Amino acid sequence: MGARRRRILPGFGLALGFTLLYFGLVVLIPLGGLVLKSSTMSWGQFWGAVTAPRALASYRLTFGAALAGAGINVLFGAIVAWVLVRYDFPLKKLVDALVDLPFALPTAVAGIALTSLYAGNGWIGRWLEPLGIKVAFAPLGVVVALTFIGLPFVVRTVQPVLEDLDAEIEEAAASLGARRWQTIRRVIFPELWPALATGFALALARALGEYGSVVFIAGNIQMKTEITALLIVGKLEQYDYAGATAVAVVMLFASFVLLLTINGLQRWATWRRPAFGD
Amino acid sequence: MASAPAEIAIPPAAARATAEPALVRRVLIGVALVFLGLFLLLPLATVFAQALERGVATYFAALTEPVAWAAIKLTLLTAAIVVPLNTVFGVAAAWAIAKFEFRGKSLLITLIDLPFAVSPVIAGLIYVLLFGMRGWFGPWLGAHDIQIIFAVPGIVLATLFVTCPLVARELIPLMQAQGREDEEAAVVLGARGWQTFWRVTLPNIKWGLLYGVILCNARAMGEFGAVSVVSGHIRGLTNTLTLHVEVLYNEYNFAGAFAVASLLALLSLVTLAARSLVEWKTQRVSAVERVTDEH
Numbered sequence: 001m002g003a004r005r006r007r008i009l010p011g012f013g014l015a016l017g018f019t020l021l022y023f024g025l026v027v028l029i030p031l032g033g034l035v036l037k038s039s040t041m042s043w044g045q046f047w048g049a050v051t052a053p054r055a056l057a058s059y060r061l062t063f064g065a066a067l068a069g070a071g072i073n074v075l076f077g078a079i080v081a082w083v084l085v086r087y088d089f090p091l092k093k094l095v096d097a098l099v100d101l102p103f104a105l106p107t108a109v110a111g112i113a114l115t116s117l118y119a120g121n122g123w124i125g126r127w128l129e130p131l132g133i134k135v136a137f138a139p140l141g142v143v144v145a146l147t148f149i150g151l152p153f154v155v156r157t158v159q160p161v162l163e164d165l166d167a168e169i170e171e172a173a174a175s176l177g178a179r180r181w182q183t184i185r186r187v188i189f190p191e192l193w194p195a196l197a198t199g200f201a202l203a204l205a206r207a208l209g210e211y212g213s214v215v216f217i218a219g220n221i222q223m224k225t226e227i228t229a230l231l232i233v234g235k236l237e238q239y240d241y242a243g244a245t246a247v248a249v250v251m252l253f254a255s256f257v258l259l260l261t262i263n264g265l266q267r268w269a270t271w272r273r274p275a276f277g278d
Numbered sequence: 279m280a281s282a283p284a285e286i287a288i289p290p291a292a293a294r295a296t297a298e299p300a301l302v303r304r305v306l307i308g309v310a311l312v313f314l315g316l317f318l319l320l321p322l323a324t325v326f327a328q329a330l331e332r333g334v335a336t337y338f339a340a341l342t343e344p345v346a347w348a349a350i351k352l353t354l355l356t357a358a359i360v361v362p363l364n365t366v367f368g369v370a371a372a373w374a375i376a377k378f379e380f381r382g383k384s385l386l387i388t389l390i391d392l393p394f395a396v397s398p399v400i401a402g403l404i405y406v407l408l409f410g411m412r413g414w415f416g417p418w419l420g421a422h423d424i425q426i427i428f429a430v431p432g433i434v435l436a437t438l439f440v441t442c443p444l445v446a447r448e449l450i451p452l453m454q455a456q457g458r459e460d461e462e463a464a465v466v467l468g469a470r471g472w473q474t475f476w477r478v479t480l481p482n483i484k485w486g487l488l489y490g491v492i493l494c495n496a497r498a499m500g501e502f503g504a505v506s507v508v509s510g511h512i513r514g515l516t517n518t519l520t521l522h523v524e525v526l527y528n529e530y531n532f533a534g535a536f537a538v539a540s541l542l543a544l545l546s547l548v549t550l551a552a553r554s555l556v557e558w559k560t561q562r563v564s565a566v567e568r569v570t571d572e573h
Contacts, residue, residue: 008462010471015374019386022367026438027393030404033414037407076313083310087303095311097554101318104493104546106500107398108520109539112527113321116328116536123320148317170296180298209397211503212520216527229399233507236403241412248400255395263388 031252038249041242049246058228059250061139065227066207069146070154073203074196077154084155085162099155102148107212114145115217137219142227145213150203157199161192161269194269201265205258209251325543328536340526340537348514349522349538352430356518357498360437364494368445369487373479376453377461387450390443401439402507405432428510433518436504441497448490449483456482485563489556496549500542 038046049055083089084096102110118125118135128135135141165188173183211229218225226234228251235244298306330337340346371390375383393401407413409426419426426432460482464474480487502520509516517525519542526535 008465009377009458009474010465011373011475012378012380015370016378016380019367019371019374022363023371023390023442026435026442028389030408030439031392031396033408034400034404076310079306080310080314083307086297087307089307089311093554095314097550098314098318100550100553101322101546104496104500104549105322106502106520106539106542106546108502108523109325109500109542109546110321112523112535112539113324113328116532117320117324123324124316148321151317167296174296180296183296205395209395209400211397211399211506229397229503232397232399232403236406236507239412241407241410244403245407248397248403251397252400255397259388259391259395 034245034248034252037241037245041246045242046246046249049243050250054222054226055228055231055247055250057223058226058231058247061142061225062208062228065139065142065146066150066204066210068143069150069207070200070203072143072147073150073154074200077151077199077203078158078192078196081155081158081162085159100152102151107149107210108216110148111145111213111216114141114148114213118144118217136217137221137225139218139225141217141219142214142225145217146207146210149210149213150207153202153206154196154199157195157202158192161195165191194265198262198265198269201258201262205255205262208254208258322543325536325539328532329540331536332533336533337537337540340531340534341541345514345517346522346538349517349519350541352433352517353499353519355430356434356437357495359434360441360498361491361495363438364441365445365487365491367442368447368449368490368494371446372449372453372483373475375450376456377458390446390450393439393442398440398501398503399507401504402436405435405439405508409435427508428512428516430516432508433505433516436508437498437501440501440504441494444494444497445487445490448486448493452483452486453479485556485559489553492549492552496545499545 041049080099084092084099115136116122118128118141120126120129120136122136125136133140135144169187170183173187174180178186209229211227211233214227215230218227218230220226220230228247232244232247232251235241235247297303371386374380375387406427408415409419409432410416411420411427413427426435460478461474464478465471469477499518500520501518502524505518506521506524509518509521511517511521511525513525519538523535523539523542526532526538
């Protein structure tokens, strides 16, 4: 059946051939060059660049801030998704459309906007500074930027799951005597769990490599507020190609692991949902 | 119908059991709106407020100075090259993936997302390693007087990499959901390959394709990290709009930086509006289809 169907439609060879050629030239071969470059380094050279104190400090900041940002987004993203799906309020459509802003707004624009908001004389910074909370040019600024950049992921993965939830299940739970909070915890939340995990992983993956929105607000002090992406740029500017490559390979590896995790999570989510619907 | 009397019999209890109390509802809406206001609306408002802080004259002066014009032109040129290429790629990839079964298909779908997972800085770095002065092809390019890094071709390549999956990402799920019955019917009725594509597939996917193109364009014009690595920041020559924003900002010319940034912010708002429009159109189409299917 499959073989016969395949032959009915034309263009398979052309479409797949072009896809592979283009993707190979633009993405795979250049990325392969990075791996090849790192293989020309000795192990000691590679390990030295990857575990230098400055590099380790940048991993700590990048991973820590990315985890914090993704965590904030899970909590508030779930609330935003819930509110957008279940409740009605004025300008809801507009608010819904605005959620995608971090996808569409250039990161450099987000970066300078957040910096001027949270700087000591900014709209938000002027209220926080007297309290002793320094956001701009401090690690907290990195968290703010990465929260902004990851905001749409949790909302947009949770929203469709909430929309597809069968109202009858909640009614059934209620008619069996469940309180509203019990229904949410025992019936709705288990359904959302894969989507929340996927959204978290997507936001984390995006945040790990983020550059534009962070460099303005971070202050970029070595060992303190220097993210890994900026460390790579710094090494490149000093023509330390080998050092830049080594750190980039570590980041690339982290991204690959996350990408595979996200794939697994998405399979988990699609595998669970129809099973419950039946 | 059987449940109707029960529903009528216990409305207050049912309402309480399947919905939250009004107070909880209001608190949740409040929390969501404050969060979005703080993280989305305020940054957006800041851009325009800062851009116009020194008055309209300064605003337009910042946009019309020659260096700004050069940045606008370079950004438009980059998008004009990148968007059509990635659109063709997206359509080809979606056609192969959505209409056919082949080995390694799920691997290909995963791989297409790769540029999203890679840091934009690494996207720039790989081209420096290939074409930079001390890169693989650097000596050869130098001998033939071809410059890619710190020049326009490098900017185009880095943007190509970063925005590569966008059109494909929009089209693959759409075309998978539509199946291949329409195209098969056309071919069985005697349509040729391209005829089938232009007359059957394209009308089916036009809204999704349009949004993919708009999104790809917005990201191509707004790319910063990858472009910043390969550009070399040569004023009037290799500065795109985002890099021009960075230069102005680092020179403490905040009004100028935000004026140029406001152009990019407007572009992103147009993109969001396009998304809402496309969603509304496709929902309406599918609703119409549902009605005509039922009759």
